[in-house]
Amino acid sequence: MGSIPLLGMKGVGKSFGGTRALDDVSFDVHAGEIHSIVGENGAGKSTLMKMIAGVHAPDSGHMEMDGKPVVFHGPADATRAGVSIVYQEPMFFPKLSVVENFYLGEELLTPSGGMDWRRMTEEAAEGMTRMGLSPDIVSKSMNELSIGTQQLTLIARGVHRNARLLLLDEPTSILSHVETGILFSMVRELKRRGVGILYISHRIQELFQIADAMTVLRDGRKIVTMPVAEATEASLVEAMSGRSVEFDNYVKRDIAGDPMLSVKDLSRAGYYSHVAFTLRKGEILGVYGLVGAGRSEMARAIFGEMPADSGSIELDGKPFAPASVKAAFDSGIAYVPEDRRIQGLFMSRAIRDNMTAGLLPRLASGRGVIDRKREREVATRTSERLNVKSAGIEAPASSLSGGNQQKVLLSRGILHEPRVLILDEPTRGIDVRTKSEVHRLIMELAGQGVSILLISSDLPEVLGLADSFVVMHEGRMSKKRSREEAGEQEILRLALGLEPEKV
Amino acid sequence: MGITERIRVFKPRIGRRELFTLFLLALEVVVFSLVADHFLSYRNVLNILRNSVDLAVVAIGMTIIMIICGIDLSVGSALGVVAILVGWMLNAGVNPFFIAGVAVAAGCAIGLVNGFLICFLRIPDIVATIGTQSILRAMVFFMLGGQWLTGLPPVYGFLTRGRVWGVPVSLLVIAVFYAAFWYFLTRRPAGRRIYAVGNGLETAKLVGISARRVRTLSYVLCGGLVGFAALLYVGRLGSVEITVGNDLALSAIAATVIGGTAVTGGRGSVVGTLAGVFFMSVMKNGIVLFGIPSLWERAAVGLMIVVSIKVDLMLEKRTLRRQQQQLSKQRESAWAARRGEGAAS
Numbered sequence: 126m127g128s129i130p131l132l133g134m135k136g137v138g139k140s141f142g143g144t145r146a147l148d149d150v151s152f153d154v155h156a157g158e159i160h161s162i163v164g165e166n167g168a169g170k171s172t173l174m175k176m177i178a179g180v181h182a183p184d185s186g187h188m189e190m191d192g193k194p195v196v197f198h199g200p201a202d203a204t205r206a207g208v209s210i211v212y213q214e215p216m217f218f219p220k221l222s223v224v225e226n227f228y229l230g231e232e233l234l235t236p237s238g239g240m241d242w243r244r245m246t247e248e249a250a251e252g253m254t255r256m257g258l259s260p261d262i263v264s265k266s267m268n269e270l271s272i273g274t275q276q277l278t279l280i281a282r283g284v285h286r287n288a289r290l291l292l293l294d295e296p297t298s299i300l301s302h303v304e305t306g307i308l309f310s311m312v313r314e315l316k317r318r319g320v321g322i323l324y325i326s327h328r329i330q331e332l333f334q335i336a337d338a339m340t341v342l343r344d345g346r347k348i349v350t351m352p353v354a355e356a357t358e359a360s361l362v363e364a365m366s367g368r369s370v371e372f373d374n375y376v377k378r379d380i381a382g383d384p385m386l387s388v389k390d391l392s393r394a395g396y397y398s399h400v401a402f403t404l405r406k407g408e409i410l411g412v413y414g415l416v417g418a419g420r421s422e423m424a425r426a427i428f429g430e431m432p433a434d435s436g437s438i439e440l441d442g443k444p445f446a447p448a449s450v451k452a453a454f455d456s457g458i459a460y461v462p463e464d465r466r467i468q469g470l471f472m473s474r475a476i477r478d479n480m481t482a483g484l485l486p487r488l489a490s491g492r493g494v495i496d497r498k499r500e501r502e503v504a505t506r507t508s509e510r511l512n513v514k515s516a517g518i519e520a521p522a523s524s525l526s527g528g529n530q531q532k533v534l535l536s537r538g539i540l541h542e543p544r545v546l547i548l549d550e551p552t553r554g555i556d557v558r559t560k561s562e563v564h565r566l567i568m569e570l571a572g573q574g575v576s577i578l579l580i581s582s583d584l585p586e587v588l589g590l591a592d593s594f595v596v597m598h599e600g601r602m603s604k605k606r607s608r609e610e611a612g613e614q615e616i617l618r619l620a621l622g623l624e625p626e627k628v
Numbered sequence: 629m630g631i632t633e634r635i636r637v638f639k640p641r642i643g644r645r646e647l648f649t650l651f652l653l654a655l656e657v658v659v660f661s662l663v664a665d666h667f668l669s670y671r672n673v674l675n676i677l678r679n680s681v682d683l684a685v686v687a688i689g690m691t692i693i694m695i696i697c698g699i700d701l702s703v704g705s706a707l708g709v710v711a712i713l714v715g716w717m718l719n720a721g722v723n724p725f726f727i728a729g730v731a732v733a734a735g736c737a738i739g740l741v742n743g744f745l746i747c748f749l750r751i752p753d754i755v756a757t758i759g760t761q762s763i764l765r766a767m768v769f770f771m772l773g774g775q776w777l778t779g780l781p782p783v784y785g786f787l788t789r790g791r792v793w794g795v796p797v798s799l800l801v802i803a804v805f806y807a808a809f810w811y812f813l814t815r816r817p818a819g820r821r822i823y824a825v826g827n828g829l830e831t832a833k834l835v836g837i838s839a840r841r842v843r844t845l846s847y848v849l850c851g852g853l854v855g856f857a858a859l860l861y862v863g864r865l866g867s868v869e870i871t872v873g874n875d876l877a878l879s880a881i882a883a884t885v886i887g888g889t890a891v892t893g894g895r896g897s898v899v900g901t902l903a904g905v906f907f908m909s910v911m912k913n914g915i916v917l918f919g920i921p922s923l924w925e926r927a928a929v930g931l932m933i934v935v936s937i938k939v940d941l942m943l944e945k946r947t948l949r950r951q952q953q954q955l956s957k958q959r960e961s962a963w964a965a966r967r968g969e970g971a972a973s
Binding site for chain 1: 634635636637638639640815816817820821823824826827828830831832833834835836837890894895947951954955956957958959960961962963965966967
């Protein structure tokens with residue numbers, strides 16, 4: 126392909142706060158090429174897509190279309206240049222019709238400047254027909270449609286806008302088998318028409334069916350671009366693996382004794398099925414898997430937030446069925462959620478309040494009045510122990526950096542003195558130094574006998590800290606492997622749903 | 629093209645929710661006319677119309693604000709301030725058309741302040757408009773100086789009491805405003821973008837709609853409508869009392885939610901709101917007609933707000949739950965299918 130590429134990424138980079146989401150990424154997409162982007166969660170795929178769609182501007186490097194540099198000042202610029210994107214999380218106007226979802230933002234107008242409903246209906250209906258959907262549904266509002274139909278509708282919209290470059294971010298994750306088939310024939314048709322397609326998916330098998338070339342990202346950097354004919358599952362997994370793992374924080378301990386937490390045959394339809402594992406006292410069990418594999422939902426069953434349909438949990442040898450979060454909490458289970466801002470912290474409240482939020486009954490005197498002095502002591506001590514960098518314990522949580530917010534959140538879990546601590550993505554989006562501090566803290570807690578369920582999609586984190594591993598893929602959990610047994614590539618294969626390598 | 633011969637062209641139309649409010653209104657009218665003989669008398673109907681005209685205009689503004697998922701509690705005091713300005717200018721003998729222009733402009737300015745506080749300084753809408761409400765109310769007291777404006781020249785009386793070819797002008801005013809805003813909200817791109825923003829700020833941004841601009845302009849539009857409503861108020865009463873617009877925000881919100889505008893934003897129409905306005909006016913009229921102490925009026929309005937919001941939320945929650953169930957079922961079958969396929973190959 127000596128021709129001028131449709132899209133050229135020339136050493137683009139992007140940082141958010143302290144983290145480098147993309148670093149010096151270059152590759153080309155040609156007209157009529159299906160180019161897939163592969164990488165773990167957090168490898169930078171979505172940031173890359175959003176950059177091409179004009180949502181984020183690169184802070185280094187530049188983009189070219191047809192060999193000429195382009196700068197997008199917003200999604201509208203990208204649309205004008207012929208870039209169309211279908212997001213992984215369906216983004217649409219739920220209470221508006223399919224027609225409006227097709228056209229709002231770039232309406233077709235009558236000569237007098239009104240909405241040209243006739244033309245919009247016609248063209249939206251054509252788009253629906255091309256996706257194998259009934260044209261009648263264009264008048265329905267989006268929230269009346271099934272989830273798969275919604276996604277196909279959004280893809281139809283993306284295709285429809287005379288797109289020259291179509292970005293698909295995990296389009297099949299909520300599609301049924303039949304719908305996936307429709308999507309693939311659509312994508313091949315577009316390819317014939319000379320549209321360039323950038324395709325993100327975790328489904329490696331899918332990529333081998335449909336892609337022409339693959340670019341592997343890791344930690345925001347491009348590892349390799351290869352034609353699909355030269356790629357194998359093994360070479361792909363190899364390119365995705367090989368991230369540097371910090372083993373320094375790991376402390377070898379003697380983990381023996383009875384299981385602290387034992388989960389048997391736990392299922393919830395559509396989230397996880399037949400999950401089973403045991404967690405011993407003082408053990409760190411890494412739960413690795415891609416986003417959407419059912420890890421957090423499984424943890425929420427243990428924490429009493431979203432009960433399982435069937436299966437059993439034993440805590441310290443006794444049957445355990447938490448009816449509520451409070452019940453789980455009182456039984457000695459603490460959960461540190463994945464989303465600091467929404468699920469975790471009271472952002473406008475002081476660090477002190479955030480730390481002692483779950484502890485107030487124990488800080489209260491006999492008459493139920495909070496002992497302010499003790500509360501301050503506890504907060505100060507914890508703040509020092511975790512090395513929280515702040516203007517003092519009365520500073521609001523919102524004034525802290527992401528890493529220090531995470532420490533405050535962790536300290537709330539720790540102050541509760543749990544027997545089982547569930548950590549959900551404990552270091553996502555925080556800087557390397559703080560990350561290392563958090564890792565040492567996790568190890569210290571395990572050393573004190575706290576059993577830790579470490580849910581993470583950061584493979585080096587899991588490899589560096591956990592005593593043993595389980596991997597989740599599409600709601601199923603692999604059997605437990607010890608630190609010595611598990612290899613990085615094998616874990617990746619399990620998470621991607623590939624057959625284990627035959628030796 | 630053949631396709632529109634087979635399928636109906638999509639247009640925003642009057643939906644089931646609006647018809648439901650119209651049905652409620654009809655029910656109310658039937659019941660009241662059975663209980664009170666002179667309820668359906670020409671005089672009384674005219675009276676109801678005349679008394680709802682300023683509320684009807686303000687309720688259009690409130691509908692727009694609630695479609696973008698906002699709220700404006702300052703409309704009552706804003707109407708008060710503009711009405712006093714109008715009264716002063718009437719007394720000074722200013723040209724009535726010029727006064728009308730000033731009234732609408734003053735209303736827009738107040739709306740712009742609200743829009744600025746909410747969209748640029750990011751103050752939550754309820755808090756911001758409680759603030760402006762309170763400030764404007766203080767201005768009403770200050771401007772009136774303890775004395776009502778009474779005996780104003782009846783320049784705008786025509787707007788509420790007049791007749792053109794035997795048709796009450798109050799009815800014409802309502803018809804013109806509602807037709808214009810029905811057209812704007814259902815046929816113009818700017819109107820549909822208001823719905824888009826109410827459906828999802830982030831999604832709107834991603835399709836290139838400036839959510840901030842749309843929201844700010846919505847507050848300006850609401851303010852302008854309030855400014856015009858102040859003219860109607862002065863025309864209807866010929867005076868400005870210290871309590872001007874006290875219950876206006878409450879009534880406008882009630883009319884809007886009874887008319888089917890979602891408190892979660894993104895859905896609603898002026899047709900529903902108009903039915904809501906008349907539902908409220910008929911109820912107020914009935915309370916007077918049946919000799920019920922007017923203290924109960926506010927309680928009834930409050931109750932209706934709460935009930936209609938709860939009903940709407942329940943309906944929305946049902947849709948959401950149904951979808952979640954469907955999603956988990958679909959995921960389950962997709963996983964199963966892939967596992968099956970994997971085993972077969």
